[in-house]
Amino acid sequence: MGDFAGSSFDSELLTEKGSGIYGIVGAAIVALLIPVLLSMMVARKKKVKQRGVPVEVGGEPGYAIRNAQIPELVEVPWKGASTMAALFEQSCKSHPQDRFLGKRKLLGKDFVTASDGRKFEKLHLGDYEWQTYGEVFDRACSFASGLVNFGHNVDTRAAILAETCVEWFIAFQGCFRQSITVVTIYSSLGEDALIHSLNETQVTTLICDSKQLKKLSAVSSSLKTIKNVIYFENDGSEKDSGGISNWTVSSFSEVEKLGKRSPVDPSLPSQNGVAVIMYTSGSTGLPKGVMITHGNIVATAAAIKTLIPNPGRSDVYLAYLPLAHVLELAAESIMLSAGCAIGYGSTLTMTDTSSKIKKGTKGDVSVLKPTLMAAVPAIFDRVREGVVKKVEEKGGLTKNLFNIGYKRRLAAVEGSWFGAWGLERMLWDAIVFKSVRAVLGGRIRFMICGGAPLSADSQRFINICMGAPIGQAYGLTETCAGSTFSEWDDPSVGRVGPPVPCCYIKLVSWDEGGYKTSDKPMPRGEIVVGGFNVTAGYFNNPGKTSEVYKVDERGMCWFYTGDIGQVYPDGCLEIIDRKKDIVKLQHGEYISLGKVEAALISSDYVDNIMIHADPFHNYCVALVVPSHKALEKWAHEASIKYEDLSELCNKAEAVNEVQQALSKVAKAAKLDKFEIPAKIKLMPEPWTPEAGLVTAALKIKREQLKAKFKDDLQMLYQ
Template sequence: MQIKEDMNPVLLYLLHFLMWLYGVITFVPWFLLSGAQDRQVRASRVKAKPTSDKPESPYRSVDSFHSLASSLYKGCDTLDKVFKHGTELFKHRDCLGTREVLSEEDEVQPNGKVFKKVILGRYNWMSYEEAYLFASQFGNGLAALGQKPKSNIAIFCETRAEWIIAAQACFMYNFPLVTLYATLGGPAIAHGLVETEVTHIVTSKELLQTKLKAILPQVPLLRHIILLDGMGTQQTDFPKNITVHSMGAVQAFGAKQLNTQRSYPAAHDIAVIMYTSGSTGIPKGVMISHSNLISGITGMAQRIPNLGDTDTYIGYLPLAHVLELSAELVCLSRGCRVGYSSPQTLSDQSTKIKKGSKGDASELQPTLMAAVPEIMDRIYKNVMSKVATMSPVQKGLFSLAYNYKMKQISRGYSTPLCDRVVFWKVRKLLGGKLRVLLSGGAPLSAATQRFMNICFCCPVGQGYGLTETCGAGTITEVWDFSTGRVGAPLVCCEIKLKNWEEGGYYNTDRPCPRGEILIGGPNVTMGYYKNEGKTREDFFVDENRQRWFCTGDIGEFHSDGCLKIIDRKKDLVKLQAGEYVSLGKVEAALKNLPIVDNICAYANSDQSYVIGFVVANQKELLKLAEKKGVQGCWESLCNNAIMEREVQKVLAESPAAATLEKFEVPAKIRLVSEPWTPETGLVTDAFKLKRKELKSHYQEDIERMYGGK
């Protein structure tokens, strides 16, 4: 992405000359003293290679070529041992930080809506020793309340320090932890709680009132609700067999019950049952053992250089998602500080932060951060909108510096002068001290990745992993400034490509082998809870007794051993904000509408909405055109932007759309004048959609409907 330089040509040439002169004068001493040569060597080195010459051979990191890594510390084969080891090493260091709320007020917007705004103070910190003691006492309190070892307990809560304390308590006492997204709907929550037969649930006061309370009658085995942020009270409108407790009361109770028998977990015991969205809309519970998670975080920790007790991580993504949980477990194993935030309070410009006061990143000044593409895209748009309002001279300087730095980092060079003079204000948006920014959860567009690289003056890497692999698969190395790739396999796993004939992808393809991505290693999880059929479909064990997961994603390996995701075998797509969309479900819901003869839903993972291609029913479309006063032949009606908007409106307002989530309904459509037949090559002989061919055929329309950066 090149930014236009809007400046007086003479001044522009002068600045170009001065920057060239500066580069010539400083290049040699800078190159020798800054370690640039070493970075170039590391960036260009082979990072992974196949274990043999056979096309189906798995790729392994060159750092674990002869043996996959599976443990962070010797003898620490369960998560409670890892946390205890970290506590012994970093006993008095800051561990978990929560920001105090100084005041809250309602702010009326120009459109009449009321937004809640907060003014926040400093972070209050709990040491490693205090966090370990709190978790131990809370786990003891849960046991005293009747929670049994190897019996499931649920946590349904937003990301906060108490979440991770509750999780560590469950790891210590061998209570398998059932995690549920705070954004799930009532039926999905009830499904998870009933399927796992939980008797105890940890939640927040808000979620209890807004979501959990309504489904309590559907969860007959539930007996105890523990509130992380409220007082335990006798609820007259709750079922009589349910008791509500506060976390503090359970912890205090556990502190007194010193003789409670503790059951220690084994490495292959279930640590977490993490619910993840399925294509049918019913969430699946992934069974993750202690050894699975430890293997995953071992691989992640190895890919972050110099990770230690001088680092501060900002936690704001959902802890019920494997990306955030793994990231925090990595940090706690190495003595980092973890300060908590939320998407609404992350920066000075966030929606809940009162104008003029500090967002969490400004106060915390993190060195490490994980992000989803939606957050990065939002920052990108905010910065570029501010650049657009600059004076011509300011805009020209920014553009000149941006384009200059883009060329330099593509060669592996840094630009300390540009960073200090031009980009420091942008960098301050996230505290000013970031040294590693990792993107995960969905593909990150090349333009946004390059922008974050340049403006935040730190490596921006992509990771690839799934709940079924503990979030571990690949992560780009910090000195790799290429875009669009997800890096080499982590030291805990290996990856091979399986031929997918239907899509035309083969591991014998040249120059880059291609195929369905299969991940194998000790981080591959135990399967789906109470779903043996789906487990057999997606997991298998090879002749060496290694466990593998079939991802359904299509990838290609580059010559340096780095992986690029190029397609999806499944029709399940994750949008930019992390919502899963089943394209087949969308099509099935809308296909029977009178105005639709055929429909193909499409979604890009780096976008926030679904689009669609509609073969319209001629009679119904002509009737709609007459009603709206639009005239023309059939071809012109299908190419008419007004008719596209009107048909999209019909889809969105139909009863069929009510069966879909709002984000699943196509936000833009393209009307198709010719029906799809096997002769067109866009459907099979059985009239099933050929998604790859449809995407290629309508590529220009896809770009039009999504726009470009």
């Protein structure tokens, strides 16, 4: 009965009052409860839900599985919704009066001058202003008609280059009303990649936010096919279209009004038509355009919708990730299919203390109070870091209560039958976690995570503190975001769940790396995805397409991901390696760079890290972007004097402190000695998408980092 000792029952109270009525009643209660509790424990141990099951498929031999709950692959959310245009129209007509898209009213702007003279913009934002499904549908139809009247040739492509907002979504859906393929481009993409993307797809109409006009002006002479530019005027920026006078330029609202005055009959797309050419900010070279069909998007939305617990009109989704990223595009498509409300925000205005929020103004989550949200691991890591920092600052009783509550909730999640009781959970939620949940608005009930692996520690921390499950998605742009998805009732961490119901997952042996489907106790191999979410290949790149897309004898297309996975007995997948990240060291050992990075980034001192291995040496090294707060706190406590962060990063004491911390984390993660960086370099400047060193999903761009810091890496090996 060891579980009782750590419970909220007071065992001494029962002992002291063991005679008389207390003893009789207490004994009776215990006698009645013990059989019930023991049966609960036995049932809990025996019950293992089968989430994925083996299935016979075509193509290259391997170990294949499907979702256990739905035997046939899901293709559409309901009959007739086989394209994004049909899904949008039918959903809008099913929920005409329900809230759909919301944005905050801009009340004013201020500029704050820092001590070094730099000026920072601060926004005063009001409440969310909402448009219904019916109103949004009307606006999309007007924009579609306006595009044609504005001069866009419906046989050519349009591109969207803007941050996530209401108008982005309306422009996207408007294009589909005229079967126009949309080219999506990250707003943070560099000039060379921007020129390449627009010229390769021969875009004639570019839709952007007004602050992009200046960037376009600088590269206008290199853009060969652009004829029309439509800009969003909703960000409060001044229009600066100087230098692009050779294009027809108009505001989004003007195009809407033009379409409203002169409506044009829709020309709707087919299921196999290309809806989106999505340019990914890949880790090497110029970006590749992935051709995503209408059928791909609706299949993903339909499949993942079945895995989210009861999404519907009462839900509010916070939209802030880039819509040019497949994770956000898929998430908003799911919300559309479920009739949810979508409120737009940004990473710079998300919380009350976000960098662009004026003092006294509430952040997006405080005003919206979302029930659903998506995030990349870096966001969850920052939430965790912020909560831990606050708890440490308060100290004393607050810290003790938090630690006790966290341990009790952790025991509940990991299988302690007593800790799972609702009464105790309610107690800790009220005492400890209510204020933590307020960080994200207080109403979050489910979260989607994708874009990169989420560490087990961060996943468990968010589970407990936010009181909500995380559906960890695994997929790529080439598989339209969704390939696997961890289910809401799965308490495990570090896995990415079974296949989503619209596809199969197959492992194919990779003999060179030592991963085989015959491995025991779990089959291992390269992850291959086949099904309705597998995209149509790379635009204008048949060579690369044929390398990784294979059609089997049954006509199904399979995408070879390059990732290595293993399948658990319950049918859940775990990502364990990546073919491109494996380097053979001088003495023959293989080191997986991604695996080591995933382990070491959990250190409190690490904000970002890149492991580098030279095959002519027998050890690896690392470039580390330290957590400024953690490193400066250590320096203060260690009485280390420095002028600025650059000087601190160059101090031998700081390097030694971080390296020792990394060694401890590495040993806890059971890394081999050759996987622990023998030397490190602390990098004072953060790696950002704007600098081209990480993707929009904040995954490192290994080749760009190696090129930029070539000299530093060479010095580490001297």
